[in-house]
Each structure stands twice: as structure tokens, then as C-alpha cells.
Amino acid sequence: MSVLPDYDLVILGGGTAAFAAITEASGRGLSTAMVNTGLPLGGTCVNVGCVPSKHLLAVGDQAATPQENPFKAVQYSDGEPTVDWEAALDGTDELVERFRQENYVDVAEHFETDIYEGYGQLVDDTTIEVVDGADEGARITGEKALVATGSSPWAPPIDGLNDVYYYTSETILEERNLPESIVMLGGGYIALEWGQILHRVGVDVTILQRSDRVLSGMEGQLGREMQRAFEDQGIEVITGNDFQRVRAPAGDGGAEAMQSGVAVETTVDGTEQTVTGDALFVAAGVQPNSEGIGLETVGVETNDDGTIHVDEQFQTTNPDVYAAGDVIGEPELETVAAKEGNHAVKNAFGNEGVSIDYSAVPAVVFTDPEVAAVGTTELEYMTEHGTCSCRTIQMADVPRAKAVKNIDGLVQVVKHHETDEIVGVHMVGPRAADMIMEATLAVKFGLTVDGIIDTVHPFPTFSEAFKHACQAFRRDTSTMSCCVE
Structure with missing residues (x-):
């Protein structure tokens, strides 16, 4: 039985x-x-x-x-x-x-x-x-x-990494006394969010990314825009790293040596470099x-x-x-x-x-400026179709952004080259985490750029940036008045 x-x-x-x-x-x-x-x-x-x-x-x-x-x-x-x-x-x-x-x-x-x-x-x-x-x-x-x-949290296989103490997004929440400087391994959303947190509370932050840009899994323009924004804020970002070794200059590498120093030996564009800091933060994924x-x-x-x-x-x-x-x-x-x-x-x-349908799932990075994306990237579309119908507008051209002097960022729209259906939207800027939902609905339900243009948006709002990017398929937006349809 x-x-x-x-x-x-x-x-x-x-x-x-x-x-x-x-x-x-x-x-x-x-x-x-x-x-x-x-x-x-x-x-x-x-x-x-x-x-x-x-x-x-x-x-x-x-x-x-x-x-x-x-x-x-x-x-x-x-x-x-x-x-x-x-x-x-x-x-x-x-x-x-x-x-x-x-x-x-x-x-x-x-x-x-x-x-x-x-x-x-x-x-x-x-x-x-x-x-x-x-x-x-x-x-x-x-x-x-x-x-x-x-x-x-995952630690990449870098020589010497297991011999030094390092923070992760979990263990940093237990640290009551922050070091003066931190070297961060990784350039994804965890690295960017924690890098900005630590920088803004007074820590000198250096971000080391293996690929040629941060947020390497997202549309290329987003990573480049965020690197520029971070460098403007005083966060050093070094991309294209070929990590060679991690070592502790002082102490035996245990927890007691956590703030006695860490050195990351790396090669960038064929040149050997050693990046040092008081502590190490590994944010290389999960x-x-x-x-x-x-x-x-x-x-x-x-x-x-x-x-x-x-x-x-x-x-x-x-x-x-x-x-x-x-x-x-x-x-x-x-x-x-x-x-x-x-x-x-x-x-x-x-x-x-x-x-x-994972293609219609939005991704958000809650930094300042925010990053948000849904759907197909320009490169993905080019790979599949051999062509791309894409438009990008700058947040500096959006009336609300200009009015409040918060102009960092951009919005890119990728549409189907035959049907005009929106297949991808990628943005950096204020309120991007909230703005992405309209774009997500557009991707999920196959809305066209003309459908977005024909929808009245409140003025002045950051959400108009998405509409402006759609309008860029139909007109020269540099000669457009604020509320033109």
C-alpha cells in the first residue's frame, strides 16, 4: 500500500x-x-x-x-x-x-x-x-x-582570489566600518548599483570590467552612457581587463587583513597594470x-x-x-x-x-541615471535580419529633462523593418525604471511606432522620451516643437 x-x-x-x-x-x-x-x-x-x-x-x-x-x-x-x-x-x-x-x-x-x-x-x-x-x-x-x-554570489576563477578576503553584495551588509577605497570586480547591475552606493557614502570606488563595456549583456549604448555618467560622478571605470592575479599586499589575506589592502594585477590593451585599494568587492554575477x-x-x-x-x-x-x-x-x-x-x-x-515569454521581460538597473530595457537589441536584430530600423534620441532633447536640468541619458527604439512593430526599447535616464513599462506593453502586444505616436502623452513628462524616439522614425525631431503630433 x-x-x-x-x-x-x-x-x-x-x-x-x-x-x-x-x-x-x-x-x-x-x-x-x-x-x-x-x-x-x-x-x-x-x-x-x-x-x-x-x-x-x-x-x-x-x-x-x-x-x-x-x-x-x-x-x-x-x-x-x-x-x-x-x-x-x-x-x-x-x-x-x-x-x-x-x-x-x-x-x-x-x-x-x-x-x-x-x-x-x-x-x-x-x-x-x-x-x-x-x-x-x-x-x-x-x-x-x-x-x-x-x-x-559567484566568484570568477582568478588566480589568488580565494586567498584574499572580499566583499559580496551579501557580506557588505554586515560591514559597519567601510574602507576608504574599494576595487570592484564586475560591471553588471550589481557592480553598478553597489559601486554608486559606496561612492556616494564616501568610498573611493574603482570598477574593473572584463568586457569592453559595463552592462555587457545589454544594448551597447547603455553601457557606454553609464560609463560616461559614472566617470563624471567620480567613479573610475576600467574596461577590457584580462585579470592575471589578485593578492593582498599586507597580512595573510584573512578577514583581519580585509582593509590592509588588495592588489589586482591585470592587462588592459596589452599593458600590464596593478590596481590597488583598501578592500575588494566581487560582483561578477551569481x-x-x-x-x-x-x-x-x-x-x-x-x-x-x-x-x-x-x-x-x-x-x-x-x-x-x-x-x-x-x-x-x-x-x-x-x-x-x-x-x-x-x-x-x-x-x-x-x-x-x-x-x-522572456523576450517581453523588462530589466532595470536602479542607478542614477537609471537603466531599463526590454526586447531585442540592435545587434540581435541585425544578426537575425541583416538590417535594423532603429532610432535614438537624447534625454537632453526632452522638455521635462531640460526643465529640471536632469539631461543624462538616451532612449533607443528598435522596430520591425516591415511591420513597424516595436521589438525592443533601451533607455538610460531619470525615471527609466518607471518608463519601461509602456515600452514593455508595446513589445508584449506588438504595438507599432505609429500607435505610440498616436497616443497622447502628458506634458511635460519623462515618458515623452519614448514617444519622441518613435517620432524620430517619422520626422526630424530637432525641428519639432514641444507638443507636436
């Missing part, structure tokens, strides 16, 4: 994908349980990702406002602002604790989800055992299982938390990069086990993880066959 499962759905992980799953499961009257492995309940976003970084970005933005004030009518007599970093982290901790309680602990209780704390492993098909931690020894079985263990959780035991296969192999319905190679979130790979975004967790439950228990 077969043993009945303890729950309808058991989940390994306690982050965004897991909570989206229990929300959908509750609406279907399903019983659920999760083993929260790794970070505190809520996962990366609330604990060490979106919430703390965006809070600290706002702290840095407030600190930078006086020295970057563009209005001669506004003066500051006290000189440059100072930031109490310890107080900033205390405020971050309070915010994280409130989010964790209200958005995760209370939600799990509302949906009557049983929470088991500790390191969990799949041990028999859809059975999860807590092998270490507060609830060690507990075993839970479900009709279906979901793996949503997330990701962790890796899936897929090792040591029993995947092989239950027949769940992984890809070469360690991500869990799933089909379009988020089913693994074990038909009773699904996976969602960062552990299945890009795009590693909180909102995508939520959608994947929701869809996994719909497919597992409703056989709905729902999937995600």
Missing part, C-alpha cells in the same frame, strides 16, 4: 518563487509546506537584494543631492554631506525585518503553510528531509515538489544553489552551468518535481521568479501548460 503524502505541495526554498507558489496553491485549496534553506525567510530580494540595495541607493542619492545640485539659486553652506553608514545599515535592517514579517512570515501563516527551518535535501522522489538546522530530522512528502533554492540538495537522488538533471534543467512548463526531468526562480537560470529577477513559481503550480496541479 502506498503512503499518502503529508501535503499536496512541498517546496525546497523560502524566497519569491516559493511564496508565489503557495499563494497560487492556496487559491486551489492545496496544502503546502516549505523548507527554508539558506537565507532567512523571503530569500535574496528581501534580505540581501532588492530591498536593502534600493534603500541604500536612496540613502546615497540623498547624500549626493547637494553636491550635484544643478540650480544656482540653491546653495549649501555646510560643505559636502556626510553619511553615517552604520545608521544607514540599521535603517536597512529595520526595513528588511518589517518586509520579512509582513510579506513573508505573515503571508505563510495566512496561507497555512508549514515552515521548516534548516538545510533541506530531496531524498526520495518528492520527499524533503531537513539535514541540518533548527528542524533537523524532519521529513515532508508532497504529491508534487518545487525546488526554489535561488542563487548566491550561481545557482543546486549543489548538495539531492537532485541526483531523485533524477533531476542540471545544465552545464549548474542550473536545473526544466521545460517550458517548469517541469524537471523528474515529472513530479518542478523548479522555479534563480536556480533555473536567467533572467534572475524577483518578478520573474514569482511568475515562474505561480506557473509551476498551475502546471503541476491544473495541467494548464502556461509558460513565460
Whole structure:
């Protein structure tokens, strides 16, 4: 006689994908349980990702406002602002604790989800055992299982890196006494956001990127614009690095030597350089938390990069086990993880066959200026079609940007060369994170540039930049009055 499962759905992980799953499961009257492995309940976003970084970005933005004030009518007599970093982290901790309680602990209780704390492993098909931690020894079985263990910071294979202490986006949140200078390895969104945070609270920041531009996975103009903006703000950016070695000039490289110095030996354009600082910050990307959780035991296969192999319905190679979130790979975004967790439950228990169109998922970097993008890049379109119909306008030509003297940035629109449907939008500038949603709808539903032009936009707003970029396909925007249609 077969043993009945303890729950309808058991989940390994306690982050965004897991909570989206229990929300959908509750609406279907399903019983659920999760083993929260790794970070505190809520996962990366609330604990060490979106919430703390965006809070600290706002702290840095407030600190930078006086020295970057563009209005001669506004003066500051006290000189440059100072930031109490310890107080900033205390405020971050309070915010994280409130989010964790209200958005995760209370939600799990509302949906009557049983929470088991500790390191969990799949041990028999859809059975999860807590092998270490507060609830060690507990075993839970479900009709279906979901793996949503997330990701962790990744360190590239550079000689000597493992012999020195370095910060990551997680460990920096534990550091109450910042060094005077930091060398940062990486040029993606984590490096840019944290680079700007640290610079604005008084740390001398040098960013070292392996490729020829920062944000190398995005439209080329965005990375070049952000490098220019960062250098104008006083952040040194060195691209095209061929890293040779990392070493600690003093001490034995342990945590106690953290601020005694670090040296990165690199080659740029054939020239050997040594970049030094008081500390090192590695922001080279993330890796899936897929090792040591029993995947092989239950027949769940992984890809070469360690991500869990799933089909379009988020089913693994074990038909009773699904996976969602960062552990299945890009795009590693909180909102995508939520959608994947929701869809996994719909497919597992409703056989709905729902999937995600990742080409219409927006990406945002919350720096100043902000970066946002959705859809196809110019290079991708050229590669596929051998031609490209693209237009770029500068934020300096947008009335709202000129009015408030916030003119950094640009907007590029990529359209289909035959149908005029918008297939990609890429922008740098103020409010880009909010402006990208109109562009996302355009890409998702195949709107044309004429459809955007024909839609009345409020004046004066930053959102007019998207309309102006569409108008650039039809007219010379340099000879256009503010509200011309």
C-alpha cells in the first residue's frame, strides 16, 4: 500500500518563487509546506537584494543631492554631506525585518503553510528531509515538489582570489566600518548599483570590467552612457581587463587583513597594470544553489552551468518535481521568479501548460541615471535580419529633462523593418525604471511606432522620451516643437 503524502505541495526554498507558489496553491485549496534553506525567510530580494540595495541607493542619492545640485539659486553652506553608514545599515535592517514579517512570515501563516527551518535535501522522489538546522530530522512528502533554492554570489576563477578576503553584495551588509577605497570586480547591475552606493557614502570606488563595456549583456549604448555618467560622478571605470592575479599586499589575506589592502594585477590593451585599494568587492554575477540538495537522488538533471534543467512548463526531468526562480537560470529577477513559481503550480496541479515569454521581460538597473530595457537589441536584430530600423534620441532633447536640468541619458527604439512593430526599447535616464513599462506593453502586444505616436502623452513628462524616439522614425525631431503630433 502506498503512503499518502503529508501535503499536496512541498517546496525546497523560502524566497519569491516559493511564496508565489503557495499563494497560487492556496487559491486551489492545496496544502503546502516549505523548507527554508539558506537565507532567512523571503530569500535574496528581501534580505540581501532588492530591498536593502534600493534603500541604500536612496540613502546615497540623498547624500549626493547637494553636491550635484544643478540650480544656482540653491546653495549649501555646510560643505559636502556626510553619511553615517552604520545608521544607514540599521535603517536597512529595520526595513528588511518589517518586509520579512509582513510579506513573508505573515503571508505563510495566512496561507497555512508549514515552515521548516534548516538545510533541506530531496531524498526520495518528492520527499524533503531537513539535514541540518533548527528542524533537523524532519521529513515532508508532497504529491508534487518545487525546488526554489535561488542563487548566491559567484566568484570568477582568478588566480589568488580565494586567498584574499572580499566583499559580496551579501557580506557588505554586515560591514559597519567601510574602507576608504574599494576595487570592484564586475560591471553588471550589481557592480553598478553597489559601486554608486559606496561612492556616494564616501568610498573611493574603482570598477574593473572584463568586457569592453559595463552592462555587457545589454544594448551597447547603455553601457557606454553609464560609463560616461559614472566617470563624471567620480567613479573610475576600467574596461577590457584580462585579470592575471589578485593578492593582498599586507597580512595573510584573512578577514583581519580585509582593509590592509588588495592588489589586482591585470592587462588592459596589452599593458600590464596593478590596481590597488583598501578592500575588494566581487560582483561578477551569481550561481545557482543546486549543489548538495539531492537532485541526483531523485533524477533531476542540471545544465552545464549548474542550473536545473526544466521545460517550458517548469517541469524537471523528474515529472513530479518542478523548479522555479534563480536556480533555473536567467533572467534572475524577483518578478520573474514569482511568475515562474505561480506557473509551476498551475502546471503541476491544473495541467494548464502556461509558460513565460522572456523576450517581453523588462530589466532595470536602479542607478542614477537609471537603466531599463526590454526586447531585442540592435545587434540581435541585425544578426537575425541583416538590417535594423532603429532610432535614438537624447534625454537632453526632452522638455521635462531640460526643465529640471536632469539631461543624462538616451532612449533607443528598435522596430520591425516591415511591420513597424516595436521589438525592443533601451533607455538610460531619470525615471527609466518607471518608463519601461509602456515600452514593455508595446513589445508584449506588438504595438507599432505609429500607435505610440498616436497616443497622447502628458506634458511635460519623462515618458515623452519614448514617444519622441518613435517620432524620430517619422520626422526630424530637432525641428519639432514641444507638443507636436
